[in-house]
């Protein structure tokens with residue numbers, strides 16, 4: 001068995017611990033420090049890809065669509081969003097941790113086909129929240145994979161995204177018929193209720209971590225109607 005080599009580490013803001021970026025042959029891993037486990041592995045990305053396929057399915061024939069991706073990770077959601085929209089569209093990706101962007105510009109780039117090099121991509125280093133509280137309709141799709149989901153946050157500042165206050169602000173920055181797609185490690189009935197109360201039309205899908213196998217993840221699809 002080839003041993004893991006630690007390539008780099010990065011601090012998570014607000015004393016959130018550390019990310020450890022490692023490589024073993026062609027496989028990459030980003031782990032959270034302590035016992036919090038693996039955040040991403042370059043071999044396991046089916047639900048991250050499907051997040052964009054479902055969240056952008058209404059944009060197939062749309063010109064000049066604007067998609068916001070929250071959380072670059074290993075770039076699979078971003079890459080899949082770029083495949084889902086046409087050449088006149090743009091995709092903005094927000095990533096909290098500068099080193100994650102650097103890793104994607106370097107060794108991680110090939111994993112998802114170098115989506116940061118696509119001329120339609122704009123990277124914003126910082127909290128996705130800053131792009132979600134502008135209070136004017138801006139996005140045709142918002143794809144969020146910044147944490148475990150509404151429950152069991154790894155980064156407590158992300159609570160806002162799943163709260164009534166946060167969801168109301170997100171609703172305001174969505175164009176009519178836009179889709180909010182949120183990745184979650186598991187189902188959350190109360191979160192669905194919260195989305196519906198705000199006015200979203202909600203659909204929930206279960207998606208496997210690998211095609212046809214692996215953990216069952218949840219994708220919340222919330223449409224602004």
Ligand SMILES: C[S@@+](CC[C@H](N)C(=O)[O-])C[C@H]1O[C@@H](n2cnc3c(N)ncnc32)[C@H](O)[C@@H]1O
Nearest residue numbers: 048071073074075076077095096127128145146
């Ligand atoms: C599970 S990974 C995303 C994986 C990604 N969907 C992919 O395809 O590889 C979560 C990412 O979100 C970032 N993140 C966490 N909170 C964030 C926030 N509030 N704003 C922007 N990025 C955030 C983390 O640093 C991490 O890179």
